[in-house]
Amino acid sequence: MKNPPKFSPMLLALAFSLAGCAAGGMQQGANTHLSATQCRDLTVLRSNAPITHERNLSELAALEEAGYHPSLGFDPYYPDDLQAAQRRVDRWFQAECQQARPD
Numbered sequence: 001m002k003n004p005p006k007f008s009p010m011l012l013a014l015a016f017s018l019a020g021c022a023a024g025g026m027q028q029g030a031n032t033h034l035s036a037t038q039c040r041d042l043t044v045l046r047s048n049a050p051i052t053h054e055r056n057l058s059e060l061a062a063l064e065e066a067g068y069h070p071s072l073g074f075d076p077y078y079p080d081d082l083q084a085a086q087r088r089v090d091r092w093f094q095a096e097c098q099q100a101r102p103d
Contacts, residue, residue, distance in 0.1 A: 034093065062089045
């Protein structure tokens with residue numbers, strides 16, 4: 001009887017990880033990036049309403065979710081990484097916060 005090919009545990013873990021990512025990417029309707037509070041706060045901030053500490057923290061949390069991490073200290077990619085995170089948050093806002101916008 002032939003011996004079956006042996007797969008390294010690392011290769012199997014990578015395969016399962018990639019399969020999980022692919023399956024997760026198919027559920028875009030169920031995945032949201034912004035909370036209802038973040039949608040509300042971003043809507044208010046974009047309407048030039050007075051800025052509050054809570055709204056700033058909400059916007060910062062959204063930017064951090066989008067990949068911007070200001071607490072890391074010196075950032076050789078600043079402001080490019082901040083602008084990329086802002087564009088990502090803008091896309092999320094367009095896709096997820098339509099119902100939170102004032103009419």
